[in-house]
Amino acid sequence: MEIKLQLNGRAVRVPDVDPDTTLYDFLRAQGCASVKCGCETSNCGLCTVFLDDVPVLSCSMLAARAAGHKVTTLEGLQAEAEEFVGFIADQGADQCGFCNPGFVMNTIALLRENPDPTDEEIKAYLSGNLCRCSGYEGQLRGIRRFLDSRNSRKEVPHA
Amino acid sequence: MPEKTTKYVGKAVRKKDSLQLLLGKPVYTSDVAPKGALVVQLLRSPHANAIVKTIDTTIARKVPGVVDIYTWQDVPNQRYTNAGQTYPEPSPYDRLILDRHLRFVGDPVAIIAAENEKAAHKAKKLIKVEYEVLDAVLDFRTAKDNPTLVHPEEDWLPLCDVGGDNHRNLVASGEEKDGDVEDVLAGCDIVLDHTYHTRAVNQAMMETFRTYTDLDRYGRLHVLSSTQIVFHCRRILSRALGIPKSRIRVEKPRIGGGFGAKQTSVSEVYPAFVTMKTGRPAMIVYTREESQIAGSPRHEMEVRVRLGADKDGRIRALDLYTLSNSGAYGEHGPTTVGLSGHKSIPLYTGSLEAFRFRYDVVYTNLQAAGAYRGYGATQGIFAVESIVNELAEKLHIDPTELRDRNMVRQGMTMPAYYNEPANACALDRCMARCREIFDWEHRYPVRDMGNGKVRAAGVAMAMQGSGISGVDVGSATIKLSEDGTYNLVIGAADMGTGCDTILAQMAADCLDCPVEDVAVFSADTDVSPYDSGSYASSTTYVTGKAVEKACTELIDHICTIGAELLGCDAAGVTFEGDCVRAADGRTASLTDIAYKAQVSNNCAAEVTATHSSPISPPPFMVGMAEIELDKLTGEVRVLEYDAVVDCGTPVNPALARVQTEGGIAQGIGMTLTENVTYNAAGKPIESSFMQYKVPTRLDVGHLHVEFESSYEPTGPFGAKSIGEIVINTPAPAIAHAIMRATGVWHRELPITPEVIAMGEPDQA
Structure with a gap:
């Protein structure tokens, strides 16, 4: 089947896609190497991408379901990611990095939805993003430092 | 070597690859392997x-x-x-x-x-x-001398005498001792005898096993x-x-x-x-199921401990028997079992009069085990630290004070650890500091929260090694480039730990240059100098020392070339980081020296150095857990886990901290949720992340890590190791807390809500 969709802001048309192709396989074939697969059973969150700006697990969705929609991967969100990933790097919480794209995608979704989350809200929102290296604490510290830094910047005009 | 003042060692430098990783760049095997x-x-x-x-x-x-x-x-x-x-x-x-x-x-x-x-x-x-x-051998307790042989073949080949015998389903067996353990046990006021069981838990690294191969431009196998x-x-x-090896390149x-x-x-x-066979590029990517059922998990072990002590809590004798399940093949079987004794018994060097450590490693018809962080120490420490907590309970002595009376201290020689010296040991300070930050005095007693839930605390100590003594080899090549920057080439493998970065920090301090000026490459058998690889907590301690040696030698070469430029004797010049200075004050810049190295030059502007250590200095650690337990359902939540680690000098405190937090989280998973079971025919049940529950960020509680540094004289900048020790304390500390909450000692992992809810108070 033919699939047409908008991928990271550009129109993509792919003929001859097998109907059982997952969105994950489709996106990897389109060169979106940031999209990772850690479990195949929708348990780990590594394959998180946005479908019409909503996070979905691409390993558990058929590419056909994304036809006609807007799909965004980390390749299309570099500037937004760059705003805060340095704070994760400062904690050393990137570690092996294999879960980072899914984690970064879902953090972006969180911050778009809830720009000033509490620690509990951060943990709850990201609970579907597994990380085997960091123990999560460094990721939380990184997000917290980013929010603190952003909030203190915002406060400057009023100071 | 005296303690040096450092600019980068001891600082939280960002990992060199961090932005590549965080921004999702194509850097992993599946990303960089050619298509087709x-x-x-x-x-x-x-x-x-x-x-x-x-x-x-x-x-x-x-x-x-x-x-x-x-x-x-x-x-x-x-x-x-x-x-x-x-x-x-x-x-x-x-x-x-x-x-x-x-x-x-x-x-x-x-x-x-x-x-x-x-x-x-x-x-x-x-x-x-x-x-x-x-017929299959599915229970490792029945494997030894079972009529069903896992490896009946005649061409079974052991290279080393480790006490194995394929006609007895034995991968390895052995015994070591110091003093007469039976004699000392007979004279003890109290003898405890318990058996502890840990399962074949999976590493569950997020990237499953995967390999790409092709023939390179010389027709060699490229992996x-x-x-x-x-x-x-x-x-x-x-x-x-x-x-032949010359026909193979692995990167x-x-x-x-x-x-x-x-x-x-x-x-x-x-x-x-x-x-x-085909001459064509080929690639395999293991599914998560394959990684779970045909990977290289932790060795299932059953450790029987007999502990003898005086009424006043002096631990006088430890007798361990470890039965280890290697599964269908013997990978890492003979070596992992050793750590179950070598990395647990020496914790009590302070008071121990005798020890004995015996073991059997058996074949079964289950997934072959391998190497998992902690490598046997985790299993042995669960057993020994648990029985010490049981002793504290029996004697009504605070378990932290009991340890203060018995623990290994700096300057002691450890008979149960190849008679190695504890050159650098801050275990006593780790205990004191952890007690303080955790507020042990107030948290240790059980607190009933009045809603069916109780809060309780537990404690454990741990040690590990730093590389394999007398075996591991680390090497480093350091090269000077024309602009005065450096390339550091190693054969160790950064698997996310950040070793590329911490080795560059060491090089930058040795060469007195910005850490950004040290580019790191690893690892490629065609390019890298020989390194055993990154395992056994060896990279910081062993390869780090090789980096230090290589930099020292390169400085000599730079001085030689600089002296030639300055027209003076090499012995009379000094290296100042960005230049070489002659006795009369004239200087040759590093850039000029680097260019000189490329013109009419007979002194290489690069050096390869190799290091191996006859000892394996242990890092030490104390961990304390607070849990909340639902008495009705048996649900356990870890509220807080505090740990204080002595890894020698923390080369990069941010990375050392995250190593510790990550290890604790894995330890929590092994203790509470990660189960490994089989059906009656030997088929694994927990074959996906649906059933095999690695902790999420809601399951680990608040982790608080601090360091109590010691200075290991044989390590680079005083460093020991951090990578493995960090997984060893959660199992005994949490099992301890669960006992405090329920009155039941759980001696088998994982301790699931079902097990807790059904648990009977211990009569032993």
Whole structure:
């Protein structure tokens, strides 16, 4: 089947896609190497991408379901990611990095939805993003430092 | 060596690859492997013990896109081990690429090479196999001298005498002791005798096993793999495939986590075999299920401990017997078991009069075990630290004070640790500091929260090693570039730990240059100087020292070239980081020296240095857990886990902290949620992340880590190690807290809500 969709802001048309192709396989074939697969059973969150700006697990969705929609991967969100990933790097919480794209995608979704989350809200929102290296604490510290830094910047005009 | 003032060592420098990783750049095996490789898949045994009577691939070969299918008849008949260890490996040579005798559910029966995944998958279903199903050894307690032999073959080959015997299902066995343990036990006021059981938990690194292979431009086998051990991998492939090492090149890109899993060559041989047969690029990517059922998990162990003490809490004797389950193959079996005693008994050097440590490592028809962070120490420390907590309870002595009376201290010699000295040991300070930050006094008693929930605390200590003494070899090549920057080339493998960065920090301090000026490359057998690989907590301590040596030697070379430029004697110049200064004050810039090195020069502006250590200085740690337990449901939540670690000098405190937090989280998973069970036929149940529950960020509570530094005189900048020790305290500390909450000692992991809810108070 033919699939047409908008991928990271550009129109993509792919003929001859097998109907059982997952969105994950489709996106990897389109060169979106940031999209990772850690479990195949929708348990780990590594394959998180946005479908019409909503996070979905691409390993558990058929590419056909994304036809006609807007799909965004980390390749299309570099500037937004760059705003805060340095704070994760400062904690050393990137570690092996294999879960980072899914984690970064879902953090972006969180911050778009809830720009000033509490620690509990951060943990709850990201609970579907597994990380085997960091123990999560460094990721939380990184997000917290980013929010603190952003909030203190915002406060400057009023100071 | 005196303590140096440092600019980078001891600082939280960002990992050199951090932004590449965080921004999702293509840096892993699957990202960088060229497209169009043959898809390699494995048909796996449905039986725990069976012989392939007949195998017919005729129909499977007719599937469009299938290139070839290989069975036991097609592979070399030379046995080898997948264990990434220094030659001669203690692990027996007990594998073939494909064996007619299948020894666990998941053992490969056939290798399928196809143009695409679908064709491979379809062909897999069309291979007709007739199995002769045999009785299987599924309980490791019955394995030794069982009439059913896992390895009855005559060409089973041990390279080292580790007490193994394939006709007894024994991978290894042994005994060591100091003093007369029975004699001391007989004179003790109290003797405790308990057995502790830990399971074959999986590393569950986020990137599963995967390997790409092709023939390079010289027609040699080129292997691109997610591995911690490029050099061992080359040797393993050379033996398995029967081709010379000079015809093989192994490299690793970034690795999506290892934790020891990738210290075994789990996936490399299959695509390599396909490439050698077809001449074409080939790639295998393990599914999560394959990683769970046919990977290289922790050795299941049962550790029986007899502890003898005085009424006043002086621990006088420890007697350990460890039974270790190596599964169907012997990878890391003879060595992991050693740590269950060597890294637990010496914690009590302070008071111990005698110890004995005996062990058997057995074959069973279950998934072969391998190396997992902690490597046997985790299992032994769960047993010894638990029984010490049981002793504290019996004697009504605070368990932290009990440890203060018995623990190893700086300056002691450790008889149970090859008589090595505790040159640098801040375990006492770790305990004192952890007690303080955790507020042990107030948290240790059980607190009833009045809503059916109770809060309770537990404690444990741990140690590990820093590299394998007298074995591990680390090397570093450091080269000067024309602009005065450096290239550091190593054979150690950064699997996310940040070793590329911490080694660059050391180099920058040695060479008095910005850390940004040290580019790091690893690892490639064609390019890197020899390194055993990144395992056994060796990289900081062993390879780090090689970096220090290489930099010192390079400075000599730079001075020689600089002196020539300045027209003076090399002995009279000094290295000042960005220049070399003559006695009369004249200088030659590093840039000028680097250019001079490329013109009419006979002194290399690069150096390779190698290091090995006769000792393996232990890092030490104390961990304290607070849990909340629901008495009705048995649910346990870890509220807080505090830990204080003595890793010598923390080279990069941010990375050392995250190593610790990550290790604690893995330890929490092993203790509470990660189960490994089999059905009656030996088929693993927890074959996906649906059933195998690694902790989420809601499951680990608040982790608080601090460091109490010591200075290890034989380590680079005083450093020891951090990577493995960090997984060792959660199991005993949490089991302790659960006992405080319920009155029941749980001596088997994982301690699930069901087990707690059904638990009976201990009568022992």
